Amino acid sequence: xxxxxxxxxxxxxxxxxxxxxxxxxxxxxxxxxxxxxxxxxxxxxxxxxxxxxxxxxxxxxxxxxxxxxxxxxxxxxxxxxxxxxxxxxxxxxxxxxxxxxxxxxxxxxxxxxxxxxxxxxxxxxxxxxxxxxxxxxxxxxxxxxxxxxxxxxxxxxxxxxxxxxxxxxxxxxxxxxxxxxxxxxxxxxxxxxxxxxxxxxxxxxxxxxxxxxxxxxxxxxxxxxxxxxxxxxxxxxxxxxxxxxxxxxxxxxxxxxxxxxxxxxxxxxxxxxxxxxxxxxxxxxxxxxxxxxxxxxxxxxxxxxxxxxxxxxxxxxxxxxxxxxxxxxxxxxxxxxxxxxxxxxxxxxxxxxxxxxxxxxxxxxxxxxxxxxxxxxxxxxxxxxxxxxxxxxxxxxxxxxxxxxxxxxxxxxxxxxxxxxxxxxxxxxxxxxxxxxxxxxxxxxxxxxxxxxxxxxxxxxxxxxxxxxxxxxxxxxxxxxxxxxxxxxxxxxxxxxxxxxxxxxxxxxxxxxxxxxxx
Numbered sequence: 001x002x003x004x005x006x007x008x009x010x011x012x013x014x015x016x017x018x019x020x021x022x023x024x025x026x027x028x029x030x031x032x033x034x035x036x037x038x039x040x041x042x043x044x045x046x047x048x049x050x051x052x053x054x055x056x057x058x059x060x061x062x063x064x065x066x067x068x069x070x071x072x073x074x075x076x077x078x079x080x081x082x083x084x085x086x087x088x089x090x091x092x093x094x095x096x097x098x099x100x101x102x103x104x105x106x107x108x109x110x111x112x113x114x115x116x117x118x119x120x121x122x123x124x125x126x127x128x129x130x131x132x133x134x135x136x137x138x139x140x141x142x143x144x145x146x147x148x149x150x151x152x153x154x155x156x157x158x159x160x161x162x163x164x165x166x167x168x169x170x171x172x173x174x175x176x177x178x179x180x181x182x183x184x185x186x187x188x189x190x191x192x193x194x195x196x197x198x199x200x201x202x203x204x205x206x207x208x209x210x211x212x213x214x215x216x217x218x219x220x221x222x223x224x225x226x227x228x229x230x231x232x233x234x235x236x237x238x239x240x241x242x243x244x245x246x247x248x249x250x251x252x253x254x255x256x257x258x259x260x261x262x263x264x265x266x267x268x269x270x271x272x273x274x275x276x277x278x279x280x281x282x283x284x285x286x287x288x289x290x291x292x293x294x295x296x297x298x299x300x301x302x303x304x305x306x307x308x309x310x311x312x313x314x315x316x317x318x319x320x321x322x323x324x325x326x327x328x329x330x331x332x333x334x335x336x337x338x339x340x341x342x343x344x345x346x347x348x349x350x351x352x353x354x355x356x357x358x359x360x361x362x363x364x365x366x367x368x369x370x371x372x373x374x375x376x377x378x379x380x381x382x383x384x385x386x387x388x389x390x391x392x393x394x395x396x397x398x399x400x401x402x403x404x405x406x407x408x409x410x411x412x413x414x415x416x417x418x419x420x421x422x423x424x425x426x427x428x429x430x431x432x433x434x435x436x437x438x439x440x441x442x443x444x445x446x447x448x449x450x451x452x453x454x455x456x457x458x459x460x461x462x463x464x465x466x467x468x469x470x471x472x473x474x475x476x477x478x479x480x481x482x483x484x485x486x487x488x489x490x491x492x493x494x495x496x497x498x499x500x501x502x503x504x505x506x507x508x509x510x511x512x513x514x515x516x517x518x519x
Contacts, residue, residue: 054074073325081319094308142262198211365433366388378425380415386403418453420449441470444472496512497509
């Protein structure tokens, strides 16, 4: 099984709910369908075919100016595609803001007082901003210290590393010279002693001839020096030698890698400050009694959604125009037909059509199966779901649930437990109609389900999930006295893992927490 599919058949039920806290349910469902149903590979093949087609077209252009123009058009197309993707993300954010703020907007419209809740949110937002500014101040101080000591921390260690051998030789020579000099008298010392001796001999008339002090000193100096070691580094002062010794003993650590990581983290945080500040200002306006700020922000967001949709359509239109211009170069190619090039030009549309046809083929089966399972397992809407609707185009895949009264049940307004049930029901349908049929393994099997949903999942979901389902449960999730009997007819094998803390080992015992199961 491909690695990217493993999380759909071996997963933590708690994570199935958490997965939806920071994303829209439609996006998660789209990714699941594309991966598990095997559609993603055709989408990737279509993109690869288009890229290869563009590169091959550029290679076939005979005139350099045409080639540059063609590559320029490709670059323009890439920019429009990047802009298109960015605007789509902005639209996604605006839609999330719309869903998240609808309840507050409705309450403000009705005149409800949200001051306490808003104050708490303001305090949390301000604390978050202050924390980011403190991180920035610490980072700037660390940068200043780094710049001040860059010679000590970066430059000097590099110099020492390069000159280490030469410095060792200099210090060794100076040390040997010092040891030799310590065993001999200096010329000044010899001159002092010679003067005293000559003066004593002359006073006591013990000198027969005329002896000069300078001759005596030269004689003693020559006889006292026993092959002195030549000092090749006599030009170095004592302080300079000590500086060389300190260089070798320097133990500096380069703080740049840590500063670089601080910068990456700080850039991500600083980008969020304008959003936090705008949210705080909007909420402060509400506290002062001016409902207009938040109401206007929500209404502006709704208007912004329409503008973003228009920008997406315009960007898509520009991409289409560029595509038409790119296809004009097909006429200016070599006179000789190239079957491989012609086939390559058709591959992108072919793979896209294959993926869409596969979706259409399995669409009704998935819709029917999910409708049946949701009517049984989704406690909040049990037996009132009229239909489940999937779109027929993978490039704009949507998923909707409709009440029997005719209204849509908005996925983002479901509570966490209901979202978990929707995801698990989807995985069950994909498992049944997908390209893979492995066993399903679930950890933390109850996730965030309430009492009613727990009972429903035990009786209706687990028994029909797969040809082989492995549940990793604690006795607080599937309770031995009340819950086990509901799935006992479907159990093949059951084990309990008991931990021996003293022996640091785990023992596998047949049975479920002391209760025997007739498998």
